[in-house]
Amino acid sequence: MSTLEANSAHAIGRWQSRLARVNSRGRLVYQADASGNQIPDFSHAGYRGGGQEPPELPTVATIRPVDGDNTAHLQAALDAVGVRPKDANGHRGALLLEAGTYRVAGTVRLRHSGVVIRGVGDDEDPATNTVIRATGDTPTHRDVLVVGSGANTQWRGEKPNTRTNVTSDLVNVGQREFDVADGSKFRQGDNVILVHPCTAEWLQAVDGGATGIDEPWSVGSQPITYNRFVTDVDGNHVTVDAPVFNHLDRSLAQTTIHTWDRASLVTESGVENLRIHIEFAGDPDVDEAHAWVAVRLRGLEDGWVRGCTFRHFAKAGVETNETTRVTVSDCRALDPASIITGGLRYNFNTEGFSQHILFQDCYATKARHAFISNGTSGASGIVFLRGTSAGSLASSEGHRRWSQGMLFDNHREVAPAVQITLGLYNRGDYGTGHGWATVHSVAWNCDLAGRTLVVQRPPTGQNYAIGCRGIVTGDGPFDHPTGHIEGANRPGLTPGSLYEAQLAARLRG
Known part of the structure; x- marks a missing residue:
């Protein structure tokens, strides 16, 4: 959207979210809050x-x-x-x-x-x-x-000797890049699985899931898992094709990454x-x-x-x-x-x-x-x-x-009951x-x-x-x-x- 188009849009009552908006150069920009939360990029669906x-x-x-x-x-x-x-x-x-x-x-x-x-x-x-x-x-x-x-399979099959730790202290929602302990294990195009374990520390941070009168979620019950492709490796710095949709906070759980064998x-x-x-x-x-x-x-x-x-x-x-x-x-x-x-x-x-x-x-x-x-x-x-x-x-x-x-x-809803x-x-x-x-x-x-x-x-x-x-x-x-x-x-x-x-x-x- 050009500056002229933006002004025209404003003139006819159009508006943009302050969290995801098209700037004067036509680029989509995002605003994060103080906790690093931002609207992620959903465009990799499909x-x-x-x-x-x-x-x-x-x-x-x-x-x-x-x-x-x-x-x-x-x-x-x-x-x-x-x-x-x-x-x-x-x-x-x-x-x-x-x-x-x-x-x-x-x-x-x-x-x-x-x-x-x-x-x-x-x-x-x-x-x-x-x-x-x-x-x-x-x-x-x-x-x-x-x-x-x-x-x-739950994507558990891993190629031998490819598992390593993500060493970035925090990978915020929406990010695609992070550091790992051993980047030599990966090549561009590898299909990788990231696993953020469901630890006692993470469960405490999310209030055990806030399950009301039910038992809270248990350790190990809700690991966060992502299926991704490596797009770049620079030393121990890895970039994947699509963002993560949750913060990977190393103080709460040690995220790992491995190459998946793509079995079956x-x-x-x-x-x-x-x-x-x-x-x-x-x-x-x-x-x-x-x-x-x-x-x-x-x-x-x-x-x-x-x-x-x-x-x-x-x-x-x-x-x-x-x-x-x-x-x-x-x-x-x-x-x-x-x-x-x-x-x-x-x-x-x-x-x-x-x-x-x-x-x-x-x-x-x-x-x-x-x-x-x-x-x-x-x-x-x-x-x-x-x-x-x-x-x-x-x-x-x-x-x-x-x-x-x-x-x-x-x-869109039509005649909901x-x-x-x-x-x-x-x-x-x-x-x-x-x-x-x-x-x-x-x-x-x-x-x-x-x-x-x-x-x-x-x-x-x-x-x-x-x-x-x-x-x-x-x-x-x-x-x-x-x-x-x-x-x-x-x-x-x-x-x-x-x-x-x-x-x-x-x-x-």
Whole structure:
């Protein structure tokens, strides 16, 4: 934004946050508080770390539905594409599912890198669209489609003799550089894991999670973990590709770094242009004897889900685990079928070790938590961009145990059925000692349809609500200090999208 444009913006009532603003040279600048808290850069969320659209892979095989159960039919076709040679970009090609109804009584696994499962459309008419119809409940509460290795590694596999200590006394939220004890262990391009242990000292600093009447968090229960790539090594000074979303304070815990072996990881795979319809019997607010998750991304890096519709899941339309740098765009997660209670109706859900996930232009209905991080201290860098929740039955939110760096950017509520519709706050003894549910998270330019956004300040950190419309307050279910609130119900916030402004600034260099 030029000086002239800035003056023009001011003249028509536009305004900027004092914490993240575009200066007269067109650069995005940040202001930290006295504790070093600042709005972090969320622009690394999405496919290949943000700024790249997922590719259009060529169709290399085409199938039609068969009579009866199509589980084995789909699996064999996907596996056949999965043994094709990769091209220079790591792509094998797309399996095209022609229009029709594919009845699936089991779980289909897209377990090879560089493979896409693609339909011809996601509307409900099987004459012109691809409809995967999930039947039965065997195994009980199953996933319909799993993309990725499906492994549960928690990124623990490390290359021998690569672990060393981070020796910087303090790495503030938003920083990408730090000193280590032995920089010779790393090279540019290494995939590294940083672990900030959950020590007694750190737990004391965060008041044991402030879990209300529940037991406080225990030592070792909530390690903060980051999956990153080394971009530069200068002696013992290391730079990684994306910032940390929590202060790494050496006086509270000794952070370590090691090179990850990337065991079982699937890359460059996705789901496109299809519908998953889950059958259920009886009352949609009672029946749970059916598939619970339409698409699970687990053990995946640089993947995508786009142009899809998911209906009648019990838990999630899309759920991520051990997944990084993924874009979920233009998807609909509609009409869950389950009792309305904890653990269910998380329409777009990020679980443990989910990082740099972008949900863009997605739509949810009848959710308890439409857009949510349920991944505790291993989940961070989650962006919900222009998400819409219709008929919310509970709030979109950071859900439990110190998930970090969430951005709700232009989130919109339509006809919510509850008062609190967005939460960056403490959940106390809700669930199982949820306590501080998120930290260093931002609600930017959100529309709560006249309902409530709760933003509270955790110990050692901060949360932010900037330019949001509705009742914006620090008064939540549990009494804690109010977070940073700025420009509530004031039109004209610029930039209109924080994620898009951060991405543009980073790509300009």
